[in-house]
Amino acid sequence: MGVLMSRVAIVGVGWYGFKPTTIDVSFQDMMFESSARAYANAKIDPRYDVDAFVDCQEDMWEGIAISDEFAPEPIGGALRPTFTVAGDGLEGIAHAYMLIKTGHFNVVSVESHGKPSEIKTLQDIYRFALDPLHVRPLDYVNPLFYAGLDAVAYMKRTGAKREHLAMVAVKNKNNGLSNERASFSTRIDLDYVLSSSYSIYPMTNYEIAPFSDASITFVLANEDYAKKLTENPVWIEGIGYSTETGTGATEWHEWGKMKSFRSAALMAYKMANLNGNPQVDFAEIEDRFSFMELLALEETMLVKEGEAHKMLEKGDLNRDGFLPVNPSGGSLSMGVQLEATGLSRLLEAYLQLTGKAGNHQLKNVRRGLVASWRGVPTYTSMVALLSV
């Protein structure tokens, strides 16, 4: 009956950080700040009103062997049902969605944070993610080479040129100028990007997202509670996540594609009772590498295969275009917040849909798509479809 048919909505959000460094707070302080703001935003008391708490983090990013220990207290979940998802924040949203859909839980909060500024040896942590038998023995390999290989294969397949990749960076870096969370936005033009040297071929430093610190907390609720708690709930129409293959089996990855985006998108669209291409007003799409935005647009079926770079060239993906993509500036402007990256994109989509995006607010947006990837060297992606 009613309970299972209930929709799931975002009813509150809080964030802290989006800065290259946050020396004045510990990661627990950041979690507390974002969570306290989210609960205030949803006007609830976490000790009474939240039925389950989800935290998303990975041990080695935190430098703690069992980082889950430090999850409950800052987010209000001590002695309450709390758990950690070792994955991106959007996976946490998927867990919250499922928890609410069981009918046992009314209100669930999801927190994720990243504090890369405190990681002294980021390159070495990345090395630990590489396959210990086949890849790690290649000494001092830059793990981002995976993205370079995918970029070249993508360009070859679709006919996108290096200029198109640079255009993504120019669009997103400039979009970020009107976003308060976009620490890495800058006014650059195409020539500037093209004239800088390659960082990972075929991408320059401007086409690879830097890191920033942030903590983000979302409060989700079922339909009854959502209507009680807020006047403008944002509904999660569908959410999907998928893994193409493990990090130790790169030979099964289809280079130049990202099949996990397609599987995740199909899962989300099916949940939303949509067939194929959904009509969305804007999208917050993975862009920690410039080519990824074009690739993810095609894989999520928002645009036809091989068309993304043509639309970009025509200006269709600009903020005033036919399909605004990354009006916030994306990860290229906001940085990558480790496991909170997915939530940072969800945050932008939520603010757009509730009309609170400030200077980069789009007009008349009713439905948006969020797509995020867990980054090199994984093949896991998440897609969320939101509407008001």
Place this chain on the structure above:
Amino acid sequence: MRSNIFMKDRVAIVGAGITTFMRRALETPRELAWEAAKMALDSAGLTLSDIDCVVIGSAPDTFDGMHLKGEYLGDGSGAINKPMTRVYVGGGTGVFVPESAYWHVASGVCKKVLVVAEEKMSPAHPHPQYVFKYIWDPIIERPLGPNLLWIFAMEMRRYMAKCGAKKEDIALVSVKNKRNALDHPAALTAANITVDDVLKSETLVWPVNLLDVSPVTDGAAALIMTSENVAREITDSPVWVDGIGFTLENQHWYNRELAFPRYLNYAARMAYKMAGIERPWKEIDVAEPYDPFDYKELHHIEGLMLARPCEAWKLVREGYFDRNGELPTSPSGGLLGVGNPIAAAGLMKVAELFWQLRYEAGKRQVKKPVHKAVANAWGDLMQAGTVIVLSN
């Protein structure tokens, strides 16, 4: 949390698999995971293409030496072009993975879920205990160089002092579990020992002796969980998940009353409420309390409300928890007997209850008829409680 009386689809366990628990396995973590997953798939008569979603459980990344361990285990656990997620509550992960699979199915998002837990502790150098140097609060505790055994020794000491239990009484749990494990084909440290053996074994941190502790182990376990309709097609004897419960205490273990596991009690109440169990000490027929240390089984029996606080050790003496006793606990042999590959050990306990409830446990089958069973696991800094209630 509230009970959803409109629940459309019950959640069932229809297959289980386990690898041999061993020290210094030659298999990679991915291979261990697949070995268990394959056995579970075979036991349910399914293939990987039937599976909708994968839930992975594994404790610290540092044991396997892999950052993003869930992603690394992905293909080994069957997550090839499938929704895959890894949940993580420290040592409590083993029982938590099927709990997470429960809401994958109960929400209607997935129909057939492959649940995999894997742990390979041996490669940690020089000893897996070193991984636990990095679990402490980096500012307050880590500079003191604490060791995990120390705080458990404190907890055991507190239990002994508060409840009047002696080392001889607690050692009986180790004797029972290691004996039970003699019938488990996957067991690592099964043995016929006496209380004297336990007391005379090497003292690690007083009052914890070597035979009071479960061993360092490599291994994996897996389950297949499906919705009711699918389960009815697969098997005549599905095992139902009646209730799930999970709680995290704060990380300040030094501020707590260590004699009673409150984190577990809260989780147990949640699970019992969902399962409609009001008197667990009467209604539960068989239990798999988490027993990385022998005192911990007693602790958890009390937390699960299967015995009154401070009385479990008296009941052990009477043989109440033996395999042919009133309320058999750890009929598998538990972590003390079968081994403790952290996440896989918790899932092994759920797998054991699955076999017990289907009367498939062979020589390990408990004597009394079984209808309802409970398993729990414990983790983090003595703060995570995860409980699952099953029935047939």
